[in-house]
Amino acid sequence: MNIKNISPKQIEIIDLTKLGELEGKEIKLQGVIHRLRILPNVTFCILRLERSLIQVVAEQQHDLSKFIEGDFVEITGIVRSSKLNDRAILNKNYEISLVTINLIHRPKELPPFEINKKELNIKPDLEFDMRPISLRHPKKRAIFKISETIANSFASFLELNGFTRIFSPKIVFAGAEGGANIFKIQYFDKMAYLAQSPQFYKQYGVGIFGRVYDIGPVFRAEKHNTTRHINEYISLDFEMGFISSFEDVMALETAYLKYLIEQLKEKNSFEIDLLEITLPTFNDFIPSIKLKDAHEIVFKEIKKDYRNEPDLSPDEEKFLTQWSKKEYNSEFLFITHFPTSKRPFYTMDDPENPGETLSFDLLFRGLEITTGGQRIHDYDMQYNKIVSFGLNPSDFESFLQLHKYGVPPHGGLAIGLERLTARICGIENIKEASMYPRDINRITP
């Protein structure tokens, strides 16, 4: 009998931003040959690593003619200074002088497009059909390093603020948002649904842990196929108890955004440079206006009359963040007090303004990226609002447990990860900020 001992072993990581410390030393790298240029006296081999490219230079004693682009290789080489200007290279002040190169694996075929061009520039359908391959393009994958920082910094910021992470179930018996936009599942001999939001579970979480956050997928069976919608997306959710106003939620989001901008500067300077991202800035605050005032501004400034509309139109969202940038140097703008009819049944009405709710959206670069507000915590108020919405309280028995047995005043928000990622990266179509977007026509790959 053969018993092995498995000892703990971590990955050896070379910090490429500190390549200078290794100048003159030999290092080992594994990667893909991204570009290969064989000249009479020298060969330039650009390797694609986990996050960036690196230039490997082979002097003429090395014959690299048996290698092709796409090969997975292991190289050793000496770090030496250089001056490179490809934004996809990290670190641009160094290159590797080749010592040895070994083939690890050669692909069966070359993909039908060139992954090593500066811009991918292929048709969207091909790009999405071949996403496992097209995401290898340095600029495509960089988007998801930004997205990763947005999600991870949401978690770390909320952890610093005493929030507990929850994992809400995705198979549910009823939808939080109500309405027809819900996917049905055959669950053994019952019908079940895919969660449209973790809303109920976040509110339960307030009663359990006081403050909770949840990062996970949500599902909306919306039929529109636009650059602003996908049918499965990652929702960054939090909910906090003992608030004194729904503005507490907005103030915490403002603090998160400040923190996020710092985290992006710290962790993603490579991607910021590669994608030529302009990070959002704001002065010490984000301006906040009521929906009806927002309609007035739009009417006054660009003569479009939405003053009787219960919601913002896409062109208002576009105009209003330009306006707030000009007037307040803020690319973010809160819109508050949406009408009762346009907000879900768990939203708290404004006692001072009948028909309006203590709710908000956050607009950023022309797009709503957050919905939030104060929720109802009183049992009778919640029961009556369910009835006034034409819903049946017995369908909300589990949810009403919360109010019956008590929960403190609370509120929260949901940020769409793909929307925020897209707008930070300056991408128009949010599908590009989803690795494998699902829309009315697409569930592959």
Add this chain to the structure above:
Amino acid sequence: MNIKNISPKQIEIIDLTKLGELEGKEIKLQGVIHRLRILPNVTFCILRLERSLIQVVAEQQHDLSKFIEGDFVEITGIVRSSKLNDRAILNKNYEISLVTINLIHRPKELPPFEINKKELNIKPDLEFDMRPISLRHPKKRAIFKISETIANSFASFLELNGFTRIFSPKIVFAGAEGGANIFKIQYFDKMAYLAQSPQFYKQYGVGIFGRVYDIGPVFRAEKHNTTRHINEYISLDFEMGFISSFEDVMALETAYLKYLIEQLKEKNSFEIDLLEITLPTFNDFIPSIKLKDAHEIVFKEIKKDYRNEPDLSPDEEKFLTQWSKKEYNSEFLFITHFPTSKRPFYTMDDPENPGETLSFDLLFRGLEITTGGQRIHDYDMQYNKIVSFGLNPSDFESFLQLHKYGVPPHGGLAIGLERLTARICGIENIKEASMYPRDINRITP
């Protein structure tokens, strides 16, 4: 028009482990009255905070008779030293001498069980039916602070090891594991499925980022209703490229488990004490044996003959971790080389042992908590194995893109969060380690 400025504002957190630094000072707390004991000269009011209890003592000038257990209150009081012995209290060396108390909200009703007893001890059906309330019990919610650390330390450990976080889609067109255990969704005019694992997307991730991890829900339509199964669970997944052996994956998991134990000591000493958890220990390694040798040990030691079985039985899993604890001081044990027929079609066969795979399970305290192994990276090998499994390669067109256009040798694993949480907490039924467990009979709350 009214424009407000929303300034960033974080939550003021009192670190209860450092309450000594505030001795003699007045602090403000918000919480629930967990227990109220009114004596002639003094009232003891135990408040339930986000994570722990705290004792508030009201001298006789305070009349607390108008308060009841379950009330949400805000108090101010002076920190003073004490000596308490309720494990649910943090910090046991201090209490609060009441200065002011205000009612924030009173629930409509009291729940049908007492949340403030040392043990909840109610019937499981009632506990799960009323999970939004029963999870408020200090010992119940403590389980999920352990679970939170397991998930968050998985993320931070892998980040330190150069992994990129991905979010794999949950609506998919085919199942990674194959077979009948898959939930169907009506996706507009198509049929779709709920992901059984992020397997394909993790493997795509290796081609994109080299090393990836994913934390999210997965769905299994398994009909058995046991203490070891739930139909929706959180899977902690990683996949790493450029491995030289499937043991690289096992060595990284071993390093994670060491890291996790340190993180639990650092972040969860409160819950470890409250739940009387014995943290797992191992010497400098985790032992690893082949499946057939595991069967031999079981046969030799307890005379049960599973030597012709292609998998481990539950009683073998129980016995084997006892055995490895006795023999190697390790409550963890790797079992390797499962037969080809019992592992999915993407598993690499062992070239040296036909019919066996380069795969492993990790057992811990009698339960399989991890499945992993090396995957096939070669196109022809993967194509042929799909065919030999009786599957149709054209159903795996997206997946085979990966192999056709190339991916380096790679492997990975999946850890069941609820299983690992349950075993660390010493819980027999993994449903108790899921906030809102889904089983064949339950999709509520």
